[in-house]
Amino acid sequence: MAGRPERRRRSPARRRLRRLQLRLTAAYTLITALGLSCLCWLVIRTDDRSRQASEYDEMRRRASVAASLVYYEEDRLRLDGLQDDEATTGTPQILVLEAPPGGPHAFVFRGRVSRFDVADATAERVARSAMRADDVVRSTGHDRSGDPVYLLAVPFHHDATDAMAGAAVAVGDPERGSAEHRSLILSLAAGGGALTALAGLTGHVLSGRSMRPAWQALEQQERLLADAAHELRTPVAVMRGSVEVAEGGAGGLGVHLPRIRRAADRMADVVENLLTRGQLDAAVDSVRPTPLRLDQLVEEVCADLPDGGHRLELCLEESVVEADAGLVRVAVRNLLDNAARHGRTPGAPGGADLLVSVLGPSVSVADRGPGVEPGRLPELMERFRSPGGGTGIGLSLVHRVATVHRGSLTVRARPGGGAVFVLRLAPGRSRRRRAGGRGGVRARR
Incomplete structure (x- = not known):
C-alpha cells in the first residue's frame, strides 16, 4: 500500500500534468490580478477625481457666496x-x-x-x-x-x-479627504490581493479537477506498460533460454517444446489479462452483461486448467447471473491460477489441492496452501505486492471484475488449512440444483 503514493509522485505523466496545472494556475492568477488591478485603478482614479471635484464645488460655492456679498x-x-x-x-x-x-x-x-x-x-x-x-x-x-x-x-x-x-x-x-482616499487604496489593495489569492486557489483546484481524467488516463497507460514489461519478461526469458539450450544441446528442440509451450501459454494469459485491465481502466463499453450460466462457465475454465498434478474437486450448482462472460472467465481463471500457484499443501509432493464451488452468484476457490489472513487481501491485490513470486495483477483484476459487476472479492480461512477466495457477482437468478450434480473429485496429474 505504501508503494502507490511513491510511484504516483515519481510518475512522469503526473509531473508533466502538475507542471501544466501550475502554469494554468499562474495564468489564471495573473489574468485575475491584471483585471483586479485595472478595476482598482479605475476606482482609485474615480475617487480621486470625485474628491477633487467635491473640493472645487465647495470652493465655487464659497467664492460665489463671497462675490454675492x-x-x-x-x-x-x-x-x-x-x-x-x-x-x-x-x-x-x-x-x-x-x-x-x-x-x-x-x-x-x-x-x-x-x-x-x-x-x-x-x-x-x-x-x-x-x-x-x-x-x-x-x-x-x-x-x-x-x-x-x-x-x-x-x-x-x-x-x-x-x-x-x-x-x-x-x-x-x-x-x-486624502486620509479616506488612502484608506480606500489600502482596502482595495488588501481586497484585491485576497481575491487574487482566492482566484489562484480556486483556479488550482478547478484545473486539478478538470485534469484528473487526464491524470488517470496517463497513469493507467503507464501502469499498463509497466505491467506488460513486468509480466512478459519471465515467459520471454524462459522461451529464449529454452531455444538457446536447444540450439546447443544434443536433444534438439523437441525436448524443450513443452517448456516453451507453457511459457507461450503463460504469455497468452498475461496478454489477455493486460488487455482486460486496459479495457476496464478505459471504461469504454467494457461491461456487456448478459444472462450467463455461471456454473457452466466455471466448469469450462476448470477443464482448461493446465496439467500440473493438481487435485481438483467441483461442486457446482445451477446458477444464472447477469454478467459479462469474457470478464468473468478471466476472473475465474485468475483465481484458479492463483490457487494452483500458492495452494500446495506445505511439505506435500505434487500439485495443489483445489475445491471449486458455485453457489448462487458466488464462485469459491479453496486450496490447501499456507492460507491468507483476511486483512491482507487489499495488500495481495496491489500490483507487485503479491508474495510467492506473483505480481498481484491477477487478484487485482479479479477485484476489478467484481467491482464492475457490483460484487466483491473476499478471502477466509479454509477449515483444515488453506484459503478460500470468494468472487461474488451481482445477485442473479438461481435455478434448482443439478440432478446428481456435476460435483465430485476430479483427479489431475
Missing part, C-alpha cells in the same frame, strides 16, 4: 457682509481682489483663517483670468512654502455701472 455704496466697496458669513470662515480660504477700471488693484479681504500663505501674484493671476473671461476660472498653484493648492476665482461687477470690479478667489486644499 460684495456690494457698492456711493462707489465705495462694502465688505461688511463678508465678516460674519460662514462661507468666509475656515477652508477653502477666501480672498477678495478689487480691480476697478482705471484704478489700483489690491486684495481688500482675506478669510479669517489663513491656512495657506498664497503669494498675491498667484491669486491675482487667477482673478484676472476670471475677470477677462467674465466666468469662473479654476487652476492649481503653490503657496509660499511650496505646498500645492487649488485656486478658483469668481468675478463680480459694480452695482451701478455693471463694470467688472474684481473677483473672489477661493484657495482649496488638495489633501482634503
Whole structure:
C-alpha cells in the first residue's frame, strides 16, 4: 500500500500534468490580478477625481457666496457682509481682489483663517483670468512654502455701472479627504490581493479537477506498460533460454517444446489479462452483461486448467447471473491460477489441492496452501505486492471484475488449512440444483 503514493509522485505523466496545472494556475492568477488591478485603478482614479471635484464645488460655492456679498455704496466697496458669513470662515480660504477700471488693484479681504500663505501674484493671476473671461476660472498653484493648492476665482461687477470690479478667489486644499482616499487604496489593495489569492486557489483546484481524467488516463497507460514489461519478461526469458539450450544441446528442440509451450501459454494469459485491465481502466463499453450460466462457465475454465498434478474437486450448482462472460472467465481463471500457484499443501509432493464451488452468484476457490489472513487481501491485490513470486495483477483484476459487476472479492480461512477466495457477482437468478450434480473429485496429474 505504501508503494502507490511513491510511484504516483515519481510518475512522469503526473509531473508533466502538475507542471501544466501550475502554469494554468499562474495564468489564471495573473489574468485575475491584471483585471483586479485595472478595476482598482479605475476606482482609485474615480475617487480621486470625485474628491477633487467635491473640493472645487465647495470652493465655487464659497467664492460665489463671497462675490454675492460684495456690494457698492456711493462707489465705495462694502465688505461688511463678508465678516460674519460662514462661507468666509475656515477652508477653502477666501480672498477678495478689487480691480476697478482705471484704478489700483489690491486684495481688500482675506478669510479669517489663513491656512495657506498664497503669494498675491498667484491669486491675482487667477482673478484676472476670471475677470477677462467674465466666468469662473479654476487652476492649481503653490503657496509660499511650496505646498500645492487649488485656486478658483469668481468675478463680480459694480452695482451701478455693471463694470467688472474684481473677483473672489477661493484657495482649496488638495489633501482634503486624502486620509479616506488612502484608506480606500489600502482596502482595495488588501481586497484585491485576497481575491487574487482566492482566484489562484480556486483556479488550482478547478484545473486539478478538470485534469484528473487526464491524470488517470496517463497513469493507467503507464501502469499498463509497466505491467506488460513486468509480466512478459519471465515467459520471454524462459522461451529464449529454452531455444538457446536447444540450439546447443544434443536433444534438439523437441525436448524443450513443452517448456516453451507453457511459457507461450503463460504469455497468452498475461496478454489477455493486460488487455482486460486496459479495457476496464478505459471504461469504454467494457461491461456487456448478459444472462450467463455461471456454473457452466466455471466448469469450462476448470477443464482448461493446465496439467500440473493438481487435485481438483467441483461442486457446482445451477446458477444464472447477469454478467459479462469474457470478464468473468478471466476472473475465474485468475483465481484458479492463483490457487494452483500458492495452494500446495506445505511439505506435500505434487500439485495443489483445489475445491471449486458455485453457489448462487458466488464462485469459491479453496486450496490447501499456507492460507491468507483476511486483512491482507487489499495488500495481495496491489500490483507487485503479491508474495510467492506473483505480481498481484491477477487478484487485482479479479477485484476489478467484481467491482464492475457490483460484487466483491473476499478471502477466509479454509477449515483444515488453506484459503478460500470468494468472487461474488451481482445477485442473479438461481435455478434448482443439478440432478446428481456435476460435483465430485476430479483427479489431475
